Amino acid sequence: MDILFKVLIDPFLQMGAMPDLFVQTIWDGFVTGVLYALIALGFVLIFKASGVFNFAQGIMVVFAGLTLVGLYEMGLPAPLALLVTLGVMFVLALAIERVVLRPLVNQPDIILFMATFGITYFLIGLGELIFGGNPKQMITDQLFLPRGAIEVKMLGGFVQFQKIDIAAAVIAVVMIVALAVFFQKTRIGRALRAVADSHKAALSVGISLNQIWVIVWFTAGIVALVTGIMWGARSDVSFGLQVIALKALPVLILGGFTSVPGAIVGGLIIGIGEKLGEFYWGPLVGGGIESWLAYCIALGFLLFRPQGLFGDKIIERI
Amino acid sequence: MSSRLKGLGLAASVLASSLMLGAPQVVAQESIYVPLFTYRTGPFAGSGIPIADGMHDYLQMLNERDGGIGGVKIALDECETGYDTKKGLECYDAVKPKNPVMVNPWSTGISLSLIPKASVDKIPVLSMAYGLSASARGDVFPWVFNPPATYWDGLAMIIRYLGTESGGLEKLKGKKIGYIYFDGGFGKEPIPLFEQMAKEMGFELKLYPVPPGEMQNQSSQWLSVRRDRPDFMVMYGWGAMNPTAIKEAVKINYPMDKFVSIWWPGENDINGTEGAKGFKMLNWHGIGTDYPALKDIQKLVVDKGLSKSPKEKVGELLYNRGVYNAILIAEGIAQAQKITGKKVVDGSDVRRGLENINLDEARFKAIGLPAFAGNLQLTCKDHNGHRAAFIQQWDGAKWVKITDFIEPMPEKVKPALDEAAKEYGEKNAGWPKRSEACDKS
């Protein structure tokens, strides 16, 4: 009975007893979720347009952040460093298209997946070789990102909103809106959607797949850079972030590999879910459950909806 | 098709070259081979790089200034472990045939795997203030050294300090102490002692484990801290865990002067974090370059481009930690030369040398590091010294020493050590009794 009480009732009592902490937990989960969603977003873009399960998205986040800070440390002014980093991400997209995707076109999914492992290794080595392996401080001030926190007194306590977290949420929203506009309104965006629906059909109306791939990978690179800046500002830019980037995977299975809204909603569910879980239920089993809770939440969802939250129901045909 | 065959050819040549590894070259006889296991890559590189530079530069400086130790050059060799046990073992196997006089694993994980091998291979393991705490017992672990203090000593010193802060150890009763730790071997080791002290002194212990993959995602741990409001926070962290924890602590407005860490954070981990002023940590050696030996390093090594370290990093906390490690290496070798009368010593000699380390004020002065650290004397029974350390505080730009040396609590630590050493022998069935004779010193 005692166990049942601790699992089923006590956490909710705690939530009620300290509502400010509850709000804080939700907010922290929300921000973490936004960042997971951003990583997942870059992934979804690539999966939609080129069918590649891009394992390298996580390392692209680190690589982009590292390049930015590294260039700044080498003496470039921040705006210039940002520009050059964008250039680097573009070159990266170009190189990936030319060296990896083009020769591997029409290969089975798992081979392309494997190739992105190759990219991951390559980028780890390259990033550390050029910029060194030590964690770096994100140049938040130079990028005009706010620091400090807003404390709101409420519910008999206080809730703290880090300005950088608010900025992260705002930037994420802006970016998602921008991407949506880009997809809906521009010629390239329409072409992208066409490619996502059917490669062959897109080819037949004269859309260049190679161009599309470069654009998509570059877009994913920009998303990675933004994610890298935001996460870097929260902790540090280091290769340790790579493991956190794996959290984008449960987000993806929750939201579906091809759904942008799915990535966002999935990110929020995972982010908030794991924070609540760790905070209220973690202590019951000794803590640290955050490392696997996200995957189990996703697994639970999958058992009921194997196609993800936003995927279409699969009708098997033969 | 031809490109396929090229691929095959490449694979074949790679395989062929792997077989050539059969015979690693033997280092010239007239030198002492000292391999340094370092990690300049991976998630812990931030801590690993300054340490690696410190160790390397000091020994290199001895080579440049004195022509080595006792007139014999030190053959320095770095092996990259990435803080990964598998790579560490690989490094060990690679250096073993070259007759190293000791190994410095620089990872608790690697140390744990090397401890059983040390006595068989006759290569001493020097795990400076990390590794297995129980290996302080020289009679059980003749080949393993972990001076100047164990993690248990570290904990005891922190608790003693928290006691002084609260106005006496007995005042800790009823207080709440939080322990945020790296959820691996190193962070977990102090827990039993911590729990025991909690029971004896009557304080409440709250555990906040940080899983290795979540080092940079600690907001839930710190939210829990905010909920539990511990009177003090104790941290055993490493790598990217440290800066993240400091940032998160600032975020929840945790009073930084109540936040005490074991000796592993460095300047990099805290520099630039607004609000981190007041953070405290344990340390046992000097910082800065105000020592003749460090000046020599700058002049003879760094300025000559023999170091990988940027000049401004020389003298930083973790750099000097590396230097301290190198001093132990050098002292071990020097003592071995003195005892055996040989110039080129081997692993067995250096084991004896390490057991006879006696770094007193005079000796520190003689090696150009006056008052760099407290005295350290090792014996064949005591491979650790259980030396005192002091608390230093971050003033926003640098570390400031704020206490004298704080003695650990041998009466608490020793029984735990004995128990652990006994258990180790039992679990590792067939653990050999010490057969190495003790030197009279």
Added chain:
Amino acid sequence: MFYRETGQFKTNYADDMAVFPILQDRIGIGLILAVAFVLIPLTGSNFLLSSVMIPFLVFSLASIGLNILTGYTGLISLGTGAFMGVGAYACYKLTTLFPEVNIVVWIVMSGFVSALVGVLFGLPSLRIKGFYLAVATLAAQFFLQWCFTRIPWLYNYNTSGAIEVGQRTLFGIDVTGAKASLEARYMVLLTLVTVLTWVASNLMHGRIGRSFMAVRDMDIAAELMGIDLLKTKLLAFAVSSYYAGVAGAAMMFLWYGGGEANDAFNINQSFLILFMVIIGGLGSLIGSFFGAAFISMLPTVLKFGLPALGIPLAGATAEHLTYILVGALIIFFLIVEPHGLARLWQIGKQKLRMWPFPY
């Protein structure tokens, strides 16, 4: 010109169904076994044994396991590392609880514990497919790894959470513990790998292997032919995890010799083994060996081989270059031959068979 099957007629089905129907292949296998069992332990350096051969054998075993699941049955798993861990901890518990039973027996038995856990985490595979399943297996990876730290019973309440490998003997010779010679450990491991490879080959050539492949190639058709999908997939998880478990136990007891175990079975390990399987060749046992050789030896060879060849590289730079090179080689091999090194090997044999004619 020596590689010809001309004149080797099969007069009964048993001969025709042999794993190596061609005489030259059988001679080749004999030679490889002779080198592995006799030449290497007699002449190989310690470094070759400890840092090249033993890791290679452990990883070969693990990749055979994953290949059975991913290559033969078409289920991608990212939890191999954790299943290896289950084997290691099971073996540790078993040998501390029953120290009188021979350690080799426990290494072999510990695989069954891992198989059981594998079946448990394989249950979702009926409903979840492809990459979705791969991500679901990550749940196994992280959950099990968490158990390895959070359940002190597993590591006998050791304060560091380390596995402590005591001294155990086989026929009076030390095979684990500090005093066990490299040669003894190598021979035990090699024997294990040889026997288990033979068993895997038997399984894959028979009814069970065919039903695995049927599920992989066309699961619906397989089901309509009477192959029970759930049973088959779970069996694949069981067999695969068994191999992973034995590999994990062997890794801790015959290679690492104890230490901080949970970190050794982390997510990177799972990825590495998946690399091995894909680079080596999905659905090919020999490919598992190629893949293990490629991924486990390559970094070692680059790190220690290049300096030995006179190319001076400092530790960290070498490490970075190794990463770059391994990444580039993965992509290179995928482009050259997406079906893995095993396919290259086959093509090579085919050429030899035709030689001197191009086709």
Added chain:
Amino acid sequence: MTRESIQKGEVLLAVDQVSLSFGGVKAITDVSFDIRKGEIRAIIGPNGAGKTSMLNVINGFYHPQQGKITFKGQTRSKMRPSVAAAQGIARTFQNVALFKGMSTLDNIMSGRTLKMHSNFFWQCLRHGPAMDEEIRHREFVEDIIDFLEIQAIRKVPVGKLPYGLQKRVELGRALAMEPDLLLLDEPMAGMNLEEKEDMSRFIIDVNTQYGTTIALIEHDMGVVMDLSDRVVVLEYGRKLADGTPDEVKADQNVIDAYLGVAH
């Protein structure tokens, strides 16, 4: 229940008022017909008439919302495909569903899976009972290979075979199950005249030599009318007509809806 209990000419399988829909789309509406032991039964109809869905219902792959299936006297509404297979229903597929990574021999051998029982232990050793069994079934499979005249491609991976041969291998795989009821989904689609003649010959031979009951979907009316004993016609998921080829040909509904339209 046993094989002998149903005599030639008796009802082997009865479909009783079956309806199937996906979401709101009705694939089959209230269809009933039967298949008698020993006959060749054709199911025809225009594209989208629900023919393949009907086969999927029969072997348990789709679960109809309404209606019953009676096979060998046992009535069921829902069942797993593997159970249907165990009861003696085999089939081929509209788009070849062979195991592409396996050889012809292994593909056909996999049809024997249900008949192989040696335990896991012997499978691991591949000796003793496991090997005996393997050889026994290999002999059976070799007979099928001879029958279908595909000796030359025994060890070729089926992915590399031309379409016509793949269809033949697929038939072989279904035959290896020694089914009581063989469902053929467009066995001659995409074949040239010669291949069609071969396939027709095999179908008739299977029916006469082994006495296997066959239900087939086919678009080639000439083939259907020549081969089959009885024909059922579906349109938009409903049954339009049922009878001998001659009866169906004469049915006005069928002529209007189907045969009248050039196919």
